[in-house]
Amino acid sequence: MKNEVANFMEEKNYYELIGLPPDASNEEIDKAILKKIRIWQKRTNTPTLARRQEAERMIERLDEIKLILLDPEQRAKYDQKLQEIKRK
Structure with missing residues (x-):
């Protein structure tokens, strides 16, 4: 469980x-x-090729971040999940 938390924080902490x-x-x-x-x-x-693929993945991730953090409902859900993960 602790590894899952660390992975989430490492991979998904948009801020x-x-x-x-x-x-x-x-x-x-x-x-x-x-x-x-x-x-x-x-x-x-x-x-x-590896650098291009890395850049493309990062741009996709940034697009995802933008969709989530700029939508009030999505951001509230994301922030709540982030707080739950931090508490564990």
Whole structure:
């Protein structure tokens, strides 16, 4: 169970991935995500297949983060799940 918690926090802590605290505003979140997408977008044109695939995965993850954190209902559910995980 503890490994599951660590994996969730490592893989799914969206706030850490975008470098913002959980109480960040929607505007701050949107700006941070767009900044990260721009950075990763440049890497999609690298000559290395592995780097391109990594960049594509990260862009997909950032799109997922944007959908969840900018939707009030989804964000509330995500924050609640994050709090439950932290308590364990």
